[in-house]
Amino acid sequence: MTGSGRELLLEVEGLEAGYDGVQILWGVSLKVKRGTMTTLVGANGAGKTTTLRAITGAIRPMRGRVIFAGEDVTHLATHAKAARGLILVPEGRQLYAEMSVEENLEMGAYSARARRRFSANLERVYSLFPRLKERRRQRAGTFSGGEQQMLAIARGLMSDPEILIVDELSLGLAPVVVQQLVETLRSLKQAGVTILLVEQNVHLALALSDYAYVIADGHPFTEGPSVEIAAKPEIREAYLGL
Amino acid sequence: ETLTIGFTASQTGKLNNDSTAQLRGFELWRDDVNAAGGIKAGGKSYKIKFVSYDDESQGTRVQQLYTRLITQDKAQFLFSPYSSGLVATAAIISEQYGKVMLCIGGAEEKTYKLGNKYLFQLYTGAGQYLAGALDLLKQKNPKAKIAFVYEDDPFSKAVAQATRELAKQDGFTVALEESYSSGTTDFGPIINKVVSSGADALLGGGHYADGSTLARQLHDQKAGLKWVTLLVAPDSPNFATLGDAAVGVSVPSQWEPQVTYKPDFGPTPAEFTKHFTERFKIAPGYHAAGGYAGGLVLQHAIEKAGSIDPQKVAEELNKMNVTTLFGQTKFATDPKEHGLQIAHKMVVAQWQRKDGKLVKEVVWPNEAKTADALY
Amino acid sequence: MIGILASVIDGVLVGAVYGLAAMGLTLIWGVMNVINLSHGAIIVLGMFVVYFLTSATGASAYLGVPLVLALGFAAGVVIYWISVNRVIGQPILMSLLATFSLNMVIIGLGTAAWTTSPYNVPVSLPGISVRGYTFTGTHIMAALIAVVIAAALYLFLRYTRPGKAIRAVASNRDAAELNGIPTRQVLSMAFGLGVALACVSGALIATLFPFTVLSGGSYQLKSFVVTVLGGLGNPAGALMGGIALGVVEGLATPFTPVSWTPIIEFGLFVITLIAFPRGIFAFSRA
């Protein structure tokens, strides 16, 4: 059941993965429809990051399939997926610390598809984060924590993603910046970009997204439209602190 | 019966070239002896067997390997490794076990002043290496300004320092003295200094690699010297590959194929040269001849002693005063320098062009010369 | 006075070639955090390639340079996949061991094939003579080639896409992979480039000085020094560092015995390191 690549952009089936022989994921499945925003929720250590890493190929899944735009990409290298527009803004930022801000952004637009829209995208991220433009010659490694997060997101946007996967979107960002980001994501979605979001501010994640998956200890726990999930008592207690 | 002779050779590492030549000398001798039925002593005849290991041109394992040769491989006699430093290291072991060790590859004299009893040196010691070249120079230009440029290793340094003293006694001016580290390939800075010093003659060098380089760069940079004597390097037939840069360069030599010694036993120099060239497709230098002669001297001592008892063989060596294809051989018996070579004489050879071809001519001493020296 | 000047000029000429030798080392080191201990052996391979090329075809050694580059690059890529790929991303010591073993293999095979006797590549170019001091044509030519290659490499890394990709991979492999950069290919390319540079420097050195299988050791050591002077991973710096080293040697020799040069050289090296912990020319990286 591959699903049509036209409606279903990303499909993950029964993913199992782990580190050094320790299995972390036990059959995680996701479906992300084109043009929607989906969120993946779970407690600290539940395996969200691991799921994303298995999807991009940073770790090799032991079982399961990843289907992107109708193509089975499970065993493709990470860079090949990126070239197809499957873009991850990783947890922990992963900047090119010794390179300038500008060069970081350029590398974001490395793939052929992203290069075409380079100037337009650059303009967009600079207007989104004016700080980056002010400091475009500064070495990324000397940025403050929040500034680094901005740069990481900006670099992801430079890749001209088909699907943008963001791990810990708001980590370390000042409230005012988070607000701007929310606006940006909304407009991206409007522009047809599909988004998969992992966000510890579960309030925010559920409010923004259309559909939510919840995992616990590496197992799928529940899923549904975000509004419904947000209303479930067990979710409210476990994740929303209510 | 077999007689085991043990040694290490430098199959790898920087001394590989010269060590290999010496090894060929050994092998040729062994095969000759065995073909003639072996060494005869006390009514028995012994076939020669070699046990040899690679010392990697380094001292680290020499003692381990010589201990092994003596205790595990039961070598009855030893040849030394190649080069003075390794000889000194190996001698500690051979002396302890009272094994006779013929030293062919080391001319440095310090080792013989340490009280060794079983070490016997075939080569002329470093102190006398350049005496001939100085004599020759005195004849050509008694007021010559000399630059000493030599490799910073035990052997070359000992040679240079001894020669410098001789030169001062002879009334020469020492215009420059420079040592360079082993493995130097860029002599530019030194040659600039030689030029600045206004020297007429250059004495020194070290081993093959650096010596041939020095010669070549002296030529390239047109250093304008009238006389150049280098240790070791010009002796090798390969030196001819330098072409014009080789012309006029001279070398003190333990031995040359042209020498006309009348041996008391063993082949004549001419026979040896022919035999060696047939076997290895390359003309022998003095390392090769030394290797062969080392075997001969040992053989002679064993045969005279009529026994393979090291004590008796050592006594024979102490008494020995013979001439082989390598020239005269006699060892010092004074305990202060026991084993030092005191009879062997060196010659000076020079590369010259003859009918368009490069040849090495013996130019000193006068009684042995095959051509006049170019100055 | 003129003696000193001659000595310094010689230093600059030879220094440029040291710089080129160091470039290969610094590139590999800076990009993939691999200290290539087979660097010296690879320089020697370059020397032998040129030797066999010229002795077989009789062509000029300089014509061989592009070929050496190409062969070196290919060899580098092969070496990368055999012995380096698996240790990338592991602690720096692992790559040290891997390349050290490789060094043993190359030296061992080289000794078996060519012994340790010295070889020469005969090249004659007219030199320039001034008042008894001669600057040989080969030195001048080698220095020129070194400068040209250094400049080309600098431009390549700074301004081309593959060049930037190399620097990106150097900085953060995971990120590069996520940005669609095929990191392993890029790394193997960078390694190939480093090896090619080492080979070419070997080829040029072979036109200046004779060499043996073991000659690489001293050039490797010099490359280390130059790398530090120039700043890690900075090819332009390496050229400057090489020239600086050459000048130091040139300046020292007229005044002190040549055997003291290493003391001055390495003493200065250590002091420089302590004073400029990231290399004198490192600022150009920022």
Next chain:
Amino acid sequence: MNESVSQAVAKAAAARPRHAFGEELLRQARRPFPWLVVAFTLVCGLVPYLADDVGLRESLLLAAVYVTLASNLNLMIGFAGYVNFGNIVFFGLGGYIGVYLATAWHVNLVLASLAAGILVGFLAYLFGLGILRLRGAFFALATIGVNEAIRAFVTNFEPWGGATGIYLSMDAYEPLGGPMNGLWICYFLLVAVMGLSLLLGYAIKTSKFGLGLLAIGQNEDAAAVLGVPTPRYKAIIYSVSGFFPAVAGSLYFFKSGIIEPTSAFDLTASIESIVMLMLGGAQTVTGPVIGAFLYEELRGYLLVSQTFSHFQLVLAGALLLIIVLFVPGGFMGWLHGRLPRLRRWLE
């Protein structure tokens, strides 16, 4: 939750009384590992002697030297995370000082070796204050620089014979009862130095000092923020890691009968000791032993094996490469991975 925090912190504060040093020593003595080291040292020392096998002795002697080098190197590389490329400078300098004292001043060999160790340790401390400001690769390079500078210096230093070095006469062994005896005595002393090096490694590994070093090795800035006095610790360990190699150098070169700059400050030997350390597994006490024995026996075997003699270097290199590529944690890493319970026995 909140209660437990304040309690935990309060408890930690209450646990003030410190273990006295002697008590700590006693506690260590009850562990099996130090005794294992002692037993191993005794076996190494006695077996060749009882079997009267000098061949074995020579082979073990080299191994003991290598173990000493590798295990002291481990203090820097494994613990403090500083790659010392030029560790052989301790060995060479120690050798020169020891041999010089023993020959020129006729100092007793043991005293001369101790003096060499102390002097080299002191020099290392001074050098360390300078070069330990460098990090990572730059430190590694500086250590090469120090080694080469000192080598060049000694090469020009006439009292130590310059490039020719110092030759020992047979008389030098008379105080030890002649050369035959002398070699045995040097051997026993070297084995003892090896044993002490291992015990030192163990003592450091299980101490607070060792924990501080490990922290430095992992992330020096973070360690400093946590209160580890990084400059002092680094200088101390650099100096300490020079002591036994210097003593060993003195004994080894005395035994060899000759010391000269090329063999005393041989950079390849430095790298080889790193190789041994990594082969055996860094950060462990046993690793360097296993690595040194493996490496030394491998090279030794290939050297004397007639079949391989021309290709010994190639084979050794190829084998090493295979090990490095496929057993990256070294022998101890592999072993601990297989048999985690061994961790408690083999430090």
Next chain:
Amino acid sequence: MSALLEVANLSRRFGGVHAVSDLSFTVDEGEILGLIGPNGAGKSTLFNLINGVIPPDAGRIVFDGVDITGEPPYVVARRGIARAHQIMQPLLGLTVLENCMVGACFGRENMSLADARAAAREVAQSVGLGDRIDTPAGALTTAGKKRLEMARALSARPRLLLLDEVLAGLNPTEIAHMIETIRGIRRSGITILMIEHVMRAIMSLSDRIVVLNLGQKLAEGRPREIAENPDVVKAYLGDSTLLTTVEAAP
């Protein structure tokens, strides 16, 4: 209450960036002082200055009556200032327990190894890492590393604890737990200076808040005052309606 930490006219620039400029404030014994401000305002730089990771260009830092300006970090740590980093600095190859032991051994108490082990175990337990004591720090999740930062700092039993965004990366429930943990720490007598972008937490925890902007003090006061300060709203909080609506949404 007396001032435990006093920062006077502190400045530090990087090239043209004035990361901290002429900043003065005090932290009283036993209080929780919150530090907020836009990204790049200079908050983490301030921490770096306080614990000696970088020296200031000008100004003074006085801790417990002693001028500690320019002292190296390990001396500062000995004096009783511990820190949890924003960008985590775990000793990756060491286990959780060993990480904490380093804190305990070399912090203010200068504990022996055995004491440190006991203390570290307790503290790790208390911040919720009890079941991961033997895990290498490198295998922890982001949030796990954050906890570890805190546990390690606590193990030193400091007098002043600097917390740099320890709540980032935690979900609301986990934040609620952590808030309790921090309250517990304060109750055990440790003074806390914390940087945080999670408003709900900082507002409910802090006794006082200092707001930084462009390296300078923009405002200082009780949480409520700060939340209503128009300058702060403009520079930092923004149109908080959006966030309050999403937080109130469920």
